[in-house]
Amino acid sequence: MMKTYPAEINLDRDLLARTVDALVECSQACTACGDACLSEDMVAELRQCVRTNLDCADICGTSARVLSRHTGYDANITRAQLEACVRACRSCGDECSAHAEMHEHCKVCAESYRRCEQACTELLAAIG
Template identity: 60%
Template sequence: MTHISSMLDTYPKDLGGIDTEKLAECIAACFECTQTCTACADACLGEDMVADLTKCIRTNLDCSDICAATGNVLSRRTGYDANITKAILQACAAACASCADECGQHADMHEHCAVCAEACRRCEQACNQLLATLG
């Protein structure tokens, strides 16, 4: 997260009073969740009972895409639009909650799903904490 914070600190204009610590935490959580969800989907594809994991794979990939988009949007501060930021944070929190729930159903059988559910819950929490600061 050092580079994320460093980039926010070097921004040439005022960031508009946003909590930069929570912003940095959320950006990091989004990109970590993106990687974890992609890896979990790939691990699901390697399981013997892959057909039983179709919904999990789909949810992983949807969550990964939404987290990546959220991390990218949060990283761009020029021309900031609070409505877009709030909407994408809400979508990301919802996607992470769904993915965590789905992976949680497989966590006892598949360790990768347990790890993914944890990353999704962390990202959901980070999104909700940042949202709370936006009012």
């Protein structure tokens, strides 16, 4: 879709597309991991993991939508959204990593968070 946008985009379109893809993948992983946590026998111990998963899913999904809109682009809003996403991914990645040895879904999710955090960090650097 980035290649079809008819006007100028002030960012590298491939980097932008990769970041949106990472955000969408991370949002889905967050949602699935949070749901999987709710199915675990030890769900009470995973309460914080569920919460961070849900928060990160929402932030990543919103970030993907913000990055997909270019008309009237505001770098300050994009930067703030990406910074929030980096923080959410880092927090959620740390939480899921703490459970990764016991729960495969947390391991998979933590890997997705790290990829998304890296993609957002790269795009932030490009924005300057």
